[in-house]
Amino acid sequence: MDNLPKASMESMRRVNEITGKQVPTFSIDMLDKDAFRDLFKKHKILCVMHFAGLKTVEESCHKPLLYYKTNIGGTISLLEGMKEFGVYNMIFSSSAAVYGSPSYLPIDEKHPVGGCINPYGKTKYFIEEILKDNCSAEKQWNVVLLRYFNPVGAHVTGKLGEDPQGIPSDLMPYVSHVAVGRVKELTVYGVDYDTPDGTEVRDYINVVDWAQGHVAALKYLEKDCGFKVFNLGTGKGYCVIEMAKAFETASGKPVPYKIAGRHAGDIASCYADASLVEKELGWKAKLDLAKMCEDSMVLAIQ
Numbered sequence: 001m002d003n004l005p006k007a008s009m010e011s012m013r014r015v016n017e018i019t020g021k022q023v024p025t026f027s028i029d030m031l032d033k034d035a036f037r038d039l040f041k042k043h044k045i046l047c048v049m050h051f052a053g054l055k056t057v058e059e060s061c062h063k064p065l066l067y068y069k070t071n072i073g074g075t076i077s078l079l080e081g082m083k084e085f086g087v088y089n090m091i092f093s094s095s096a097a098v099y100g101s102p103s104y105l106p107i108d109e110k111h112p113v114g115g116c117i118n119p120y121g122k123t124k125y126f127i128e129e130i131l132k133d134n135c136s137a138e139k140q141w142n143v144v145l146l147r148y149f150n151p152v153g154a155h156v157t158g159k160l161g162e163d164p165q166g167i168p169s170d171l172m173p174y175v176s177h178v179a180v181g182r183v184k185e186l187t188v189y190g191v192d193y194d195t196p197d198g199t200e201v202r203d204y205i206n207v208v209d210w211a212q213g214h215v216a217a218l219k220y221l222e223k224d225c226g227f228k229v230f231n232l233g234t235g236k237g238y239c240v241i242e243m244a245k246a247f248e249t250a251s252g253k254p255v256p257y258k259i260a261g262r263h264a265g266d267i268a269s270c271y272a273d274a275s276l277v278e279k280e281l282g283w284k285a286k287l288d289l290a291k292m293c294e295d296s297m298v299l300a301i302q
């Protein structure tokens, strides 16, 4: 379920092609309760993986109402639909953005949340609180919150991964566009942070590892786990210029860059303590930075 039907329908078609399975796929308006009802009536749904929502930090600073309405309104509508049809299992796509500007690193799940510095992060935080309250009030709910760090890369076939139409806003798709010559150069937002090379540090997780994290969470839900929170990251942080260099090595293509000022709503460093998810879910990221860059390149040259 998504607000970008064409993109998500195409992604699911490719998932079916890669896995050889036929996952039924629907595109509905998140705020349309009748559409939810039809979906729950027609299919036996055991668990909802709730990925739907808007996700661009910068855009959320300029269009906060759109973000609150879509992300929070859509979630409430979904929860009501699930309750009406007795579906009480959910995996929710949360974000490291709920931690705001971290007070210590690496960030574990006990780190305070809610000090978000942009509306996008606030929507994720508010939804987490809604889900927590709902689980406290009605004990039949099982909810796993996965706080994503920075998912990047692609499936090795190049059939699945982030390949936005037009000019990308996230770092890795942008860098791959530079490497294949679709855009002239990368703009690095800020080189005066307190980090090894002055550029921002993030924890980049390969989408294939990320997908396997969801499978592990799905198995965990079978234990009637109640309300649980896990970081989905690798535990390693890389600077922006380090990422551009890694991409040059993997692709054999130059990634020229220019330097610009800091971006609204950004933080210096953000990387996970991923030990809890390994202990409880038995999941650990396996794929390294070189592999993420290689697979992103496969997607970009198509």
Ligand SMILES: O=c1ccn([C@@H]2O[C@H](COP(=O)(O)OP(=O)(O)O[C@H]3O[C@H](CO)[C@H](O)[C@H](O)[C@H]3O)[C@@H](O)[C@H]2O)c(=O)[nH]1
Binding pocket: 055, 056, 057, 095, 096, 097, 149, 150, 169, 170, 171, 172, 174, 186, 187, 188, 189, 190, 200, 201, 202, 240, 263, 266, 270
């Ligand atoms: O053209 C670009 C694009 C990005 N960056 C920098 O590269 C890093 C990664 O940027 P991304 O846009 O790829 O990722 P963000 O960390 O900004 O945002 C990601 O993490 C957020 C939470 O912190 C949200 O989850 C969001 O959806 C997700 O893309 C940041 O330091 C950003 O400033 C650049 O320098 N130039």
